[in-house]
Amino acid sequence: MQDTPLHMPDARPLAITHVVRQFHPGIGGMEECVLQLARYQVAGGHRVRVVTLDTIFDDPAARKLPHAEMLDGIEIRRVPWRGSKRYPLAPGVLGVLGTPDLVHVHGVDFLSDYLALTQPVHRRILILSTHGGFFHTPFAGRMKLLYFNSITRALLTRYAGVAASSQSDFERFAQIRHRNLDLIENGVTVDKFRGLARRDARTILYFGRLAPNKGLAALVAWFAALVAADPDWRLIVAGRPMGVTLESLRAQAAALGIAERVETVDTPSDAQIATLIGRSSVYASASTYEGFGLAAIEGASAHLYPLLNDIPPFRRTVDGLGFGRIVDFADPATAPAFARDWPSLTMPDAATIDATVTGRFGWRGHVDAFEALYRRALASRGR
Incomplete structure (x- = not known):
């Protein structure tokens, strides 16, 4: 990836519409990815609109958000929806696309399917970012595979380009998409928490979604084994409940006799996360599935030591960083081993960490890669 913007023969500003099911003020990896990409594009002179749904799925009040809003130069348009959060139906998306040069769709869901199905009508050039597809949980696994290998395969032919958001996504989507498939991983806002760890x-510290695939019960159980080996350790779990409640984690900690060592924080702001990082030395995730693992990189940018579950995306994260530890959180025996090794575990100096995280995971190169993909798609369609 490059640190400076690309200079292309066709460098005119573009009108770009991003379509994503959840966006600001929602909190999550996809929301953050689209927000930062849009901010960079606005700063680069492009006209950017984001089309999204009019409620945040996990808002207990189910408040309707404004139909139209501006944020940092980004035009936001929100549409009503019905049905399941797993596949929210929002045909009104067609009426608010605007007149863009291209439409960049994020995630594989109703919105991506519907825009592909209606492409002969709206005639927009479509780009897709995969963001893990719909394989985050084992729910309806066989049905998902059947759908992926038939309907998703057919609808992807309507997309001028597909950007796989991780190596695992690239390998999966390469099974049904043989041309115009690029690996463009999510960028990370590396300055947000830079160097705050203690x-x-x-x-x-764990911060991120409180979702079933995040392995939070396994993390608490593993932590109990760690406390048995070294009672000086503490655990903080901070995030927005999305299928896992903080109450259930507190009850588990109490049953294991470690309630006083476990702290929970509901839906923290960035400022609260920064404060929590300032009290922590390790970022841990026992996640069983990740498309990319944004929070782990944010933790590394804060100089937290990454302690990550043994899954391919996390192995690539540790390899890319050059520091961190992969453990099997399902095996409590790995906890006392970590306690024993902790005093001798080393990290690079601060300047090296900053350079590595920025060069490997920072946004600039990823923004340029999307720009190049856009220009190729436009050129291929004669626009």
């Missing part, structure tokens, strides 16, 4: 703390 190396001498014996505190493990």
Whole structure:
């Protein structure tokens, strides 16, 4: 990836519409990815609109958000929806696309399917970012595979380009998409928490979604084994409940006799996360599935030591960083081993960490890669 913007023969500003089911003020990896990409594009002179749904799925009040809003130069349009959060039906998306040069769709769901199905009508050039597809959980696994290998395969032919958001996505989508498939991983806002960690703390922090695939019950059980080996450790779990409640984690901690060592924080702001990082030395995730693992990189940018579950995306993360530890959180025996090794575990110096995280995961190169994909798609369609 490059650190400076690409200079292309056709460098005119573009009108870009992003379509994503959840966006600001929602909190999550996809929301953050689209927000930062749109901010960079606005700064680059492009006209950017984001089309999204008019409620945040996990807002207990189910408040309707404004139909139209501006944020940092980004035009936001929201549409009503009905049905399941797993596949929210929102045909009104067609009426608010505007007049873009291209439409960049994020995620594989009703919105991506519907825009592909109606492409002969709206005639927009379509780009897709995969963001893990719909394989985040084992729910309806066989049906998902059947759908992916038939309907998704057919509808992807309507997309001028597909950007796989991770290596695992690239390998999966390469099974049904043989041309115009690019690996463009999500960028990370590496300055947000830069260098805030406290190396001498014996505190493990998880921040991110509280979802079933995040392995939070396994993390708490593993932490109990860690406390048995070294009672000085503490655990903080911070995030927005999305299928896993903080109450259930607190009840589990109490049953394991470690309630006083486990702290929970409901839906923290970035400022609250920054404060929690300042009390912590380790970022841990026992996730069983990740498309990319954004929070782990944010943790590394804060100089938290990555302690990550043994899944391919996390192995690539540790390889890319050059530091961190892969453990099997399902095996409590790995906890006392970590306690024993912790005093001797090393990280690069701060400047090296910053350079590595920025060069490998920072946004600039990813924005340029999307720009190149856009230009190729436009050129191929004679626009």
